[in-house]
Amino acid sequence: MFTRVCLGSVVASIVLSLSACSGGGDSSAAVTPPVPPQVALSLAAQVGKQMFFDATLSGSGKMSCATCHDPKSAYGPPNNLAVQLGGPTLTALGNRAVPSLRYKENTPAYADLLDNPDGISVPGPGGGFTWDGRANSLADQAKIPLLDPREMANTSPANVVTKVQASAYAALFKQAFGSNAFADTNAAFNNAVAALQAFQLEDVSFHPYxxxxxxxxxxxxxxxxxxxxxxxxxxxxxxxxxxxxxxxxxxxxxxxxxxxxxxxxxxxxxxxxxxxxxxxxxxxxxxxxxxxxxxxxxxxxxxxxxxxxxxxxxxxxxxxxxxxxxxxxxxxxxxxxxxxxxxxxxxxxxxxxxxxxxxxxxxxxxxxxxxxxxxxxxxxxxxxxxxxxxxxxxxxxxxxxxxxxxxxxxxxxxxxxxxxxxxxxxxxxxxxxxxxxxxxxxxxxxxx
Ligand code: HEC
Ligand code: HEC
The missing domain is CATH 1.10.760.10 (Cytochrome c-like domain)
Structure with missing residues (x-):
């Protein structure tokens, strides 16, 4: 047994202390980094993973989600640019910094009066995706960069669907969403962004803790x-x-x-x-x-x-x-x-x-x-x-x-x-x- 000393005894008033205790155990023991368990990805998440790294899903043919959200940089930007270059020729500067995509899995939908999780602060604007909360889900959010002329610069949802249909994972897409998955363009586009969402929610690399x-x-x-x-x-x-x-x-x-x-x-x-x-x-x-x-x-x-x-x-x-x-x-x-x-x-x-x-x-x-x-x-x-x-x-x-x-x-x-x-x-x-x-x-x- 080792002694558990919770910081709560030291730090007055603090929320952090509720769960946080000082690390214990025998510090001289050999230690290895914790390996977070990865559950098998659903078919939709497997499609999303392919899409996330697929540069053909852009007007330039050179930009994927991972270009701006680099897994090696905690799914944040791979460089120190304030805003990234995108668009059909990768020369258009964006208007906002690229956020990390890690730890978004518990984000509630945006509300003008969201209850504050601390239970003390009065309700206020909270939740949602992007810096201004305008996307209510990861799926809705994915539509933004796919169609933004300064980012992946596809010309329409149909344009994106055509590229998915021509991709190496088109068969996987049908396995995930049905043999007629490409028949209705709107449904296919919605499934494509749902696949991106599933990847971000299921893959442990987005929330390794x-x-x-x-x-x-x-x-x-x-x-x-x-x-x-x-x-x-x-x-x-x-x-x-x-x-x-x-x-x-x-x-x-x-x-x-x-x-x-x-x-x-x-x-x-x-x-x-x-x-x-x-x-x-x-x-x-x-x-x-x-x-x-x-x-x-x-x-x-x-x-x-x-x-x-x-x-x-x-x-x-x-x-x-x-x-x-x-x-x-x-x-x-x-x-x-x-x-x-x-x-x-x-x-x-x-x-x-x-x-x-x-x-x-x-x-x-x-x-x-x-x-x-x-x-x-x-x-x-x-x-x-x-x-x-x-x-x-x-x-x-x-x-x-x-x-x-x-x-x-x-x-x-x-x-x-x-x-x-x-x-x-x-x-x-x-x-x-x-x-x-x-x-x-x-x-x-x-x-x-
Ligand atoms: C009143 C609420 C509030 C307090 C208090 C606060 N922050 Fe922030 N923090 C924000 C908001 C809002 C943003 C985003 C602002 C923007 O981009 O315009 C932010 C952004 C940041 C960022 C930039 C993160 C990124 O990904 O670009 C860092 C780092 C940060 N805060 C650290 C801190 C630290 C450290 C403290 C304590 C010294 C602190 N904040 C106190 C609200 C707060
Ligand atoms: C050209 C760079 C770029 C590309 C490519 C890009 N993003 Fe982003 N991403 C951004 C920027 C910038 C923001 C912030 C947008 C805003 O606040 O308006 C963002 C925000 C996000 C957010 C919201 C995160 C949060 O903290 O709320 C998610 C989720 C996301 N992107 C997923 C994706 C997915 C999925 C793709 C591929 C379909 C993608 N992004 C492609 C630049 C990019």
Whole structure:
């Protein structure tokens, strides 16, 4: 027997502690990575697997789902581009960052008033797929990239069905959906996207639950968090500092496994505008998430008309987030340090996140001017364009909870640089395919 010490005794008030105990067992024993069980794929899921990797299902003939959702990158983008290139000649830039497809299996359909899984927060926008929740199922979602002229760029559902019918897995498709499966184009298209959904739901590679955190939460060998990771976990759930858990935590995943690290909720946190996205060349264009213009069922009745949904994007799962190199719906940030420092200093140092107009650029920045911000040049005078990617009519939609509590510019931020480093260490424990080392390191980053 080993002693079980639940973090709940240490961390006040925290949801995370409910299931999470420190990893136990004999840490000197030889350890192997947990192998998640794979149940046999249904025929539909087998078709979906073929489709997922099939580049002939695109206008270019060169792009599959896996081009943007690379299994080697936790089904996220394989590069650090904010948005990917697609379309018939693979030269069209998209308008949003590619999310990971892992851990989507429990996502409820979108609702304006979804009960928050924490049972404390009032119901609000939640659920659904994509950054704005406009697809209610993985099957509905798959129609979007197949037909988007800037992504896989097929010209119609019939165009997709013709390609499936010509593929090596056409016979498998008939086995799965009936010998007449290609007779009705609409039915065949719906079955094709259902197959993609089945693959994502059934294949264990989309939800392996084999991160260090999972070992920790399951009290398994190799799951002992280091001092730095433990501090990061506490901060993650501490309402007085980082408070990440209030939007990025949800108790149970599949079959009682550990947390999903999203509560499926939507908030407006005012990520800076990304000038690298071609749509943003139009100064009147704003990607406002739930209220459009990409999503079209919550549009303001006229430009600037009251609408509480404008600026809201989905709080994504943070599982595998440390494998990414482009962050937020517009991919404008490129490191976890940058993301967390944005949460920390959006209000206290807006000048390092949003452009300044007027004023005079310094030839040399002060030594105290941070290097992690998006803005690399320090200004004297001028006006910071804070919240520059949301029309002023909607600034009241911006969330005001910690750590984005609207404190005054120039005041102390909620987190220290050490806190930021500890949070990054904790987030790294959410990466899948963790291989515990036989002898855990005693020095180096994320240890002490
Ligand atoms: C050109 C790159 C690209 C290709 C190819 C692509 N996707 Fe995506 N995918 C994206 C982007 C960008 C988003 C976010 C879209 C948005 O928020 O509007 C996304 C979102 C998703 C989501 C929603 C995830 C979430 O967190 O809600 C799913 C599921 C998905 N894609 C599945 C697929 C499937 C299945 C295919 C193949 C049929 C595919 N994608 C092809 C870029 C791509
Ligand atoms: C008020 C709710 C809220 C809080 C608190 C919060 N987040 Fe977020 N988080 C969001 C939303 C919403 C997004 C997506 C915003 C967007 O893209 O416009 C997001 C996005 C992210 C991303 C980008 C993920 C990706 O795939 O691109 C990371 C990383 C992240 N949050 C980490 C954290 C950390 C760490 C904390 C605590 C310091 C935290 N968040 C606190 C709501 C929140």
């Amino acid at each position: 084999n991160s260090k955190f999972d070992l920790y939460a399951g009290n398994k060998i190799g799951g002992t968090l280091t001092a730095a990771e433990t501090r990061g976990l506490k901060l993650f759930s501490d309402p007085a500092t980082a408070n990440c858990a209030s939007c990025h935590y949800q108790g149970a995943g599949l079959n009682g496994s550990s947390a999903l690290f999203t509560d499926f909720s939507y908030e407006a946190i005012s990520v800076p505008r990304n000038p690298g996205i071609p749509d943003n060349n139009n100064p009147a264009y704003f990607d406002m998430g739930i209220c459009g213009p990409i999503r079209t069922d919550h549009l303001p009745t006229s430009a600037g008309a009251p609408n509480t949904f404008c600026g809201m994007f989905k709080a994504p799962t943070l599982r595998n987030v440390a494998t990414r190199t482009a962050f937020f719906h517009n991919g404008v940030m490129h490191s976890l340090e940058q993301v967390i420092q944005f949460y920390n200093t959006r209000d206290t140092m807006p000048e390092i996140w949003y452009p300044t107009v007027g004023g005079v650029a310094k030839t040399v920045n002060d030594p105290t001017f941070p290097t992690f911000g998006l803005i690399k040049t320090q200004y004297v005078g001028g006006t910071v364009q804070k919240y520059n990617d949301l029309p002023s009519a909607y600034l009241t939609n911006i969330d005001t909870q910690m750590p984005l509590d609207g404190r005054a510019a120039g005041s102390a931020p909620p987190m220290s640089d050490q806190n930021v480093a500890d949070l990054i260490c904790f987030l790294k424990t959410l990466n899948d395919d963790f291989v515990p080392s036989k002898t855990p390191p005693t020095s180096g980053a994320c240890v002490n």
